[in-house]
Amino acid sequence: MNLACQDDGVAADRYYTLQRFFLSRFHPDWRLDAPTADQVAREFVASEDSEYVSRVMRELRELLDEGLPEDQLHELLTRDYSLFFDPWKREVTMEEWLRDLLRSLESVQ
Secondary structure (H helix, E strand, O other): OOOOOOOOOOHHHHHHHHHHHHHHHHHHHHHHHHHOHHHHHHHHHOOHHHHHHHHHHHHHOOOHHHOOOOHHHHHHHHHHHOOOOOOOHHOOOOOHHHHHHHHHHHOOO
16 A cells, blocks of 8 residues: 555555654654754653554654655655654755664664
8 A cells, every 4th residue: 555645635544653753753842852863763762662662663664665756755744744854954855864763763772
């Protein structure tokens, strides 16, 4: 099943745990909690149940394996999954940023 946005603009809820992670860790004021995504990953792994961390990483891998075009991936995460960080503003693709985030999570787990 492709994760493409449906006609009504709502993304399939296939990656619910990942969306929960973004909502709780990359909210509008996330930089007050941690200055970098790497630090967010470290604090997340240190403070959450290992099963939850594993589900986030699994869903992140699955999302990356979807191979969505960059513009679709960007829209999905910033609009539908409420990611309050836009790597494009730093001239980084969403895919690159997600892969870096996954590496950060894997390195501290």
